[in-house]
Amino acid sequence: MKKSLGPKTIIYPMPVLVIGTYDINNKPNLMTVAWGGICCSDPPCVSISVRKGRQTYDNIINRKAFTVNILSEDMVKKADYYGIVSGRKEDKFSRTNITPIKSELVSAPYGKEFPFVLECRLYKTIELGTHTQFIGEILDVKAEESILDKSGNPDIEKLKPFFYDPSSVYYFGTGKMLAKAFSAGKEI
Amino acid sequence: MKKSLGPKTIIYPMPVLVIGTYDINNKPNLMTVAWGGICCSDPPCVSISVRKGRQTYDNIINRKAFTVNILSEDMVKKADYYGIVSGRKEDKFSRTNITPIKSELVSAPYGKEFPFVLECRLYKTIELGTHTQFIGEILDVKAEESILDKSGNPDIEKLKPFFYDPSSVYYFGTGKMLAKAFSAGKEI
Numbered sequence A, B: 001m002k003k004s005l006g007p008k009t010i011i012y013p014m015p016v017l018v019i020g021t022y023d024i025n026n027k028p029n030l031m032t033v034a035w036g037g038i039c040c041s042d043p044p045c046v047s048i049s050v051r052k053g054r055q056t057y058d059n060i061i062n063r064k065a066f067t068v069n070i071l072s073e074d075m076v077k078k079a080d081y082y083g084i085v086s087g088r089k090e091d092k093f094s095r096t097n098i099t100p101i102k103s104e105l106v107s108a109p110y111g112k113e114f115p116f117v118l119e120c121r122l123y124k125t126i127e128l129g130t131h132t133q134f135i136g137e138i139l140d141v142k143a144e145e146s147i148l149d150k151s152g153n154p155d156i157e158k159l160k161p162f163f164y165d166p167s168s169v170y171y172f173g174t175g176k177m178l179a180k181a182f183s184a185g186k187e188i
Helices: A055-063 A073-084 B055-063 B073-084
Strands: A002-006 A017-022 A028-033 A036-041 A044-051 A065-070 A100-102 A109-111 A116-127 A131-144 A162-165 A170-180 B002-006 B017-022 B028-033 B036-041 B044-051 B065-070 B100-102 B109-111 B116-127 B131-144 B162-165 B170-180
Touching (some): A017 A044, A017 A055, A028 A044, A028 A055, A036 B036, A044 B036, A055 A065, A065 A131, A073 A170, A073 B170, A109 A116, A170 B073, B017 B055, B017 B109, B028 B044, B028 B055, B028 B073, B044 B055, B065 B109, B065 B131, B073 B170, B109 B116
Antiparallel strands (some): A017 A028, A017 A065, A036 A044, A100 A109, A131 B002, B036 B044, B116 B131, B162 B170
């Protein structure tokens, strides 16, 4: 029996995306968003939703670029911090001992110590209501060699990404491998 | 040391969203997408990316509505099946013993046996390239009572959602609780 919960913004899983940007004075900033994901294969694109009024909103509008950093579960407190504090008040890179590296491809920084990053140039800006969706064209993906497998592909067991549960308001880690995609369904 | 992987469409985690639609003959269909997520709070919206040529693409254009169903990990083979087979060739509801229920709010079906569903009316259609992003306004969320906690909120430990790893091409379950959001970061 289904129960109506009303028009809530709940979905599983929600990613924990740490967005890197520069302000007009070249101060690097980080902000965590849970609303976003890959949205096109050609051009390769990722979308993120940001409210007007955020430092990150202004920075993306001005620089037309951002990075999307994925953190490992041992960095969960940092990711949470980036979502709580405004870049107008604090230098979030230095406060968390993360080194800002300027992307060679776009006008945005990423974290040297972060294991996985997408470098994006602004492709489309879509006004939705309270939130603006920024769609970035992915110009490159960079990953720490320590999280790659022998074939040079990201290894989830090494990366140890985590996600956000909007109902309990907790972060959860990666669980057990369940089934091979584009394969398990053939048994139906 | 970071290694360049090129402009790949990899992010962690990717959701496994089962999209319910009707075709012009009222035949219900299901299709799995891994590209989508919540994108606005007011109006409450969810985005999904679909290629032209898919049955689901035509159905959303015609009906201006879709449902987003989240499955439990014991349904992972069904979710994979919905992503492999075309609704033009098979009746995916009946093949997987799922009962189509017509939403009372929008012109789209959801699965009676699925634990969690968003009912959406088409709000915006954004052409990105190979993929079209459909943004749906969430009119209601419905959940099986069996996955709710005592306060009536979805309980992730009961729902047991899973996600997709585009690098290994495997589905993974929910892991252990790591930290409280909007709280753990205050310890920085």
